[in-house]
Amino acid sequence: MAKADLILAIDQGTTSTRAIAFALSGEPQASAQKELPQIYPDDGWVEHDPEEIWRATVEVTKSVLAKVGAARVAAIGITNQRETAVVWDRKSGKPVHNAIVWQDRRGAPLCKKLLADGLEPVIQRKTGLLIDSYFSATKIAWILENVAGARAAAERGELAFGTIDTFLLWRLTGGRVHATDVTNASRTMLCDIHRLDWDDELLRVFGVPRSMLPEIRENAADFGTTDPREIDVALPVAGMAGDQQAAVIGQACFQPGMIKSTYGTGCFALMNTGATPVLSKNRLLTTVGYKLQGETAYAVEGSIFIAGAAVQWLRDGLKLIQQAGETERLARSVRGTGGVYLVPAFTGLGAPYWDPMARGALLGLTRDTGIAEIVRAALEAVCYQTRDLMSAMVADTGTEVKSLRVDGGMVRNDWVMQFLSDLLAVPIGRPVVIETTALGAAMAAALGVGLLPDLKAAAANWQQERLFNPDMPAEERERLYAGWQAAIRRIRS
Numbered sequence: 001m002a003k004a005d006l007i008l009a010i011d012q013g014t015t016s017t018r019a020i021a022f023a024l025s026g027e028p029q030a031s032a033q034k035e036l037p038q039i040y041p042d043d044g045w046v047e048h049d050p051e052e053i054w055r056a057t058v059e060v061t062k063s064v065l066a067k068v069g070a071a072r073v074a075a076i077g078i079t080n081q082r083e084t085a086v087v088w089d090r091k092s093g094k095p096v097h098n099a100i101v102w103q104d105r106r107g108a109p110l111c112k113k114l115l116a117d118g119l120e121p122v123i124q125r126k127t128g129l130l131i132d133s134y135f136s137a138t139k140i141a142w143i144l145e146n147v148a149g150a151r152a153a154a155e156r157g158e159l160a161f162g163t164i165d166t167f168l169l170w171r172l173t174g175g176r177v178h179a180t181d182v183t184n185a186s187r188t189m190l191c192d193i194h195r196l197d198w199d200d201e202l203l204r205v206f207g208v209p210r211s212m213l214p215e216i217r218e219n220a221a222d223f224g225t226t227d228p229r230e231i232d233v234a235l236p237v238a239g240m241a242g243d244q245q246a247a248v249i250g251q252a253c254f255q256p257g258m259i260k261s262t263y264g265t266g267c268f269a270l271m272n273t274g275a276t277p278v279l280s281k282n283r284l285l286t287t288v289g290y291k292l293q294g295e296t297a298y299a300v301e302g303s304i305f306i307a308g309a310a311v312q313w314l315r316d317g318l319k320l321i322q323q324a325g326e327t328e329r330l331a332r333s334v335r336g337t338g339g340v341y342l343v344p345a346f347t348g349l350g351a352p353y354w355d356p357m358a359r360g361a362l363l364g365l366t367r368d369t370g371i372a373e374i375v376r377a378a379l380e381a382v383c384y385q386t387r388d389l390m391s392a393m394v395a396d397t398g399t400e401v402k403s404l405r406v407d408g409g410m411v412r413n414d415w416v417m418q419f420l421s422d423l424l425a426v427p428i429g430r431p432v433v434i435e436t437t438a439l440g441a442a443m444a445a446a447l448g449v450g451l452l453p454d455l456k457a458a459a460a461n462w463q464q465e466r467l468f469n470p471d472m473p474a475e476e477r478e479r480l481y482a483g484w485q486a487a488i489r490r491i492r493s
């Protein structure tokens with residue numbers, strides 16, 4: 001029989017569902033991917049069909065198992081879009097409503113009320129989060145209030161809640177395991193991140209019965225075994241983490257002060273702050289980075305809603321380009337934007353501004369402004385926003401940023417990487433594997449089944465593909481950034 005030397009990671013993201021089989025060295029061996037349709041039922045509402053997510057997960061998982069041979073797979077790791085909420089009937093396993101996605105703003109009126117009631121300090125102290133409809137709690141509350149019979153069924157203990165990790169685990173194990181991990185739990189706004197347990201006061205505030213909630217486990221743990229009726233094979237699920245925290249693991253940011261920044265549709269930067277949570281004074285989030293082998297590491301996180309999505313807008317909205325990759329040549333074709341700034345606040349501004357009413361703007365246009373300048377301004381905006389986050393992180397932690405490890409689809413763009421390094425005045429390390437989210441889930445699962453002995457062994461797998469070093473005079477850097485700050489002031493609501 002073949003040796004079980006691979007780990008299969010399921011990466012259920014906002015726009016796609018992927019499965020990737022990794023060798024213990026961290027090298028991807030096979031993968032499969034399926035796009036996920038987005039459902040927009042109303043202004044500011046975003047949903048996913050949980051059955052569609054499930055079908056896609058089964059399809060990509062089976063496809064990768066067939067490619068590598070199921071006997072070679074030792075364990076499964078799950079990573080997922082965070083905060084997105086699913087509520088289902090425990091008996092039938094059927095969701096009572098579509099999944100309400102992290103981007104969905106329907107919880108905003110409840111958030112407004114909680115803010116008016118002065119609850120932000122206690123919520124921030126317990127959960128590390130700021131009151132915003134981004135997190136799961138208001139989404140669960142909405143389902144219980146608006147789906148006929150849901151509240152009563154929940155009170156009778158008949159309904160279960162889960163973020164996508166939990167929903168997939170429930171289905172994969174044939175309804176036997178209802179569990180989540182510390183990182184996903186930390187994004188619900190119901191979890192006390194100091195005790196790593198659900199908090200009764202918050203459950204009362206949001207009207208969520210404790211019986212709905214999954215058990216919280218470490219990132220590398222026994223999450224049960226898959227039911228062969230679901231994916232044709234019984235395999236241990238041994239790792240689980242929300243996608244941004246999985247990237248922290250995949251980037252081996254195991255030391256305090258280390259930062260990873262992921263550039264996909266949005267951008268999420270996390271700095272490891274070690275065993276003690278640092279409560280932000282600069283409107284960053286405090287979150288669980290990971291809990292592995294009994295050790296908890298906390299992180300401060302900055303979330304930018306639009307990064308690669310600005311490039312998609314250039315392509316699909318403005319039709320200035322045909323492919324994302326063209327932006328690199330266009331940005332290089334001009335010496336600068338000529339004072340043009342694009343602020344892509346299409347759905348408001350995320351960290352550190354948290355201004356949901358702000359909207360985007362293209363500023364500083366002249367007769368010389370052409371497509372290249374606008375494209376370059378869109379790429380620069382991602383870097384300026386990263387600098388906003390880094391400044392807030394330094395102010396919160398007192399830790400100087402020494403370097404940044406990057407991943408996500410946008411980091412293929414060498415021009416962006418160089419500009420980022422220039423603007424932050426720090427080296428930017430791009431790893432060989434830029435699918436670090438899936439890699440992190442695989443590493444957690446490998447630790448979970450003992451194929452990797454410890455974090456040191458996991459960290460040894462991280463390999464740098466290229467280092468971008470700063471190469472811009474300080475005066476130019478500060479002049480460009482001051483222009484960005486002025487642009488931000490112009491668009492604040």
Ligand SMILES: Nc1ncnc2c1ncn2[C@@H]1O[C@H](COP(=O)(O)OP(=O)(O)O)[C@@H](O)[C@H]1O
Nearest residue numbers: 015264265308309311312324325408409410413
């Ligand atoms: N060469 C490139 N230059 C700039 N942006 C890019 C490039 N390649 C991909 N992107 C952007 O990266 C994003 C895709 O990254 P990915 O990590 O797959 O996103 P997600 O997981 O959020 O769906 C898209 O928004 C795309 O526009």
Ligand SMILES: O=P(O)(O)OC[C@H](O)CO
Nearest residue numbers: 013014081082102243264
């Ligand atoms: O699915 P992604 O990669 O866009 O990530 C979504 C984040 O987890 C939301 O917090």
